[in-house]
Amino acid sequence: MQSKQETALKDPFGREISYLRLSVTDRCDFRCVYCMDEKMTFVPREQVLSLEEMQTIAEVFVSLGVRKVRLTGGEPLIRTNVLGLCRELGAIDGLDELVMTTNGSRLATMAPELKAAGLKRLNISLDSLQAERFRRLTRTGKLEDVQAGIEAAIAAGFERIKLNTVILKGRNDDEIEALVDYAVGLGIDISFIEEMPLGSISEHDRAEAFMASDEIRERIAARWDMLPCSGKVTDGPSRMFKLTGTDSRVGFISPHSHNFCGECNRVRVTAEGRLLLCLGHEHSLDLKAIIRRYPGDRERLQKAIILALDLKPERHYFDHSNEPEIVRFMNATGG
Numbered sequence: 001m002q003s004k005q006e007t008a009l010k011d012p013f014g015r016e017i018s019y020l021r022l023s024v025t026d027r028c029d030f031r032c033v034y035c036m037d038e039k040m041t042f043v044p045r046e047q048v049l050s051l052e053e054m055q056t057i058a059e060v061f062v063s064l065g066v067r068k069v070r071l072t073g074g075e076p077l078i079r080t081n082v083l084g085l086c087r088e089l090g091a092i093d094g095l096d097e098l099v100m101t102t103n104g105s106r107l108a109t110m111a112p113e114l115k116a117a118g119l120k121r122l123n124i125s126l127d128s129l130q131a132e133r134f135r136r137l138t139r140t141g142k143l144e145d146v147q148a149g150i151e152a153a154i155a156a157g158f159e160r161i162k163l164n165t166v167i168l169k170g171r172n173d174d175e176i177e178a179l180v181d182y183a184v185g186l187g188i189d190i191s192f193i194e195e196m197p198l199g200s201i202s203e204h205d206r207a208e209a210f211m212a213s214d215e216i217r218e219r220i221a222a223r224w225d226m227l228p229c230s231g232k233v234t235d236g237p238s239r240m241f242k243l244t245g246t247d248s249r250v251g252f253i254s255p256h257s258h259n260f261c262g263e264c265n266r267v268r269v270t271a272e273g274r275l276l277l278c279l280g281h282e283h284s285l286d287l288k289a290i291i292r293r294y295p296g297d298r299e300r301l302q303k304a305i306i307l308a309l310d311l312k313p314e315r316h317y318f319d320h321s322n323e324p325e326i327v328r329f330m331n332a333t334g335g
Contacts, residue, residue: 056301086114121159162191
């Protein structure tokens with residue numbers, strides 16, 4: 001293989017790619033109203049990457065300079081033998097961080113094994129602390145299962161745990177302060193995420209439900225002293241603030257109101273093997289086709305990935321109208 005210096009991933013705008021978000025499945029045991037349709041059609045299983053193919057892709061990205069891999073979905077913990085994949089990825093030489101985003105529904109039993117397998121940090125989705133509202137927002141989820149999972153993750157001793165919350169005006173915006181209180185009480189972090197226009201939904205009007213990060217931040221600042229965290233706290237787009245007098249931080253991911261593309265350092269690989277160069281565009285490369293046509297040819301895969309970065313756009317152009325700009329749902333993108 002070529003040396004890392006010769007194959008460092010850099011896009012046409014000079015941004016170096018050090019972060020891979022790898023989706024292990026598009027399936028989920030929840031049906032969150034902002035993520036997917038209630039009656040979803042999922043990718044046929046034979047079209048999904050095998051765990052061995054995912055491992056190969058991760059290893060090649062690390063050989064090209066990626067230092068952080070986040071496992072996503074769908075819900076990654078429903079993928080058969082995901083623990084085995086975690087163990088293999090956690091052992092890759094040169095990978096600094098293996099992390100995961102999960103809905104938390106299965107953490108109560110899996111958290112210790114995930115920690116032992118090499119996962120360092122967890123992001124856990126939580127949009128309400130009211131059981132019936134939580135069920136309506138997720139359509140199938142049980143709040144008590146997720147809360148038990150959060151407690152199990154804390155007990156397992158992950159380096160950092162962060163809640164991810166999507167606020168929808170008129171649906172759960174009255175819980176902003178309560179959700180921050182909950183995170184502070186547990187000594188963990190929380191990020192508030194503006195809803196992204198991925199996939200066509202009919203459950204709610206995106207324009208009416210949209211709530212900007214600045215409005216959420218003003219609500220929190222009225223109750224807590226917030227200090228901007230110095231330096232780059234995460235490899236992702238979240239702007240983080242320390243809540244003084246606590247061990248918790250609050251973050252804001254604002255694809256609409258505060259474009260974060262200038263610092264983009266990441267790409268995504270979907271469960272069916274598409275390399276997505278941008279969340280807000282359809283530019284992609286079919287890695288699965290290369291792996292299956294040329295099994296074992298890692299140098300070919302390296303070269304294809306390097307060339308694909310020429311397709312990475314400068315930025316996305318989301319608005320919060322009700323018309324989706326990208327037809328794929330978030331679960332197909334990799335959360």
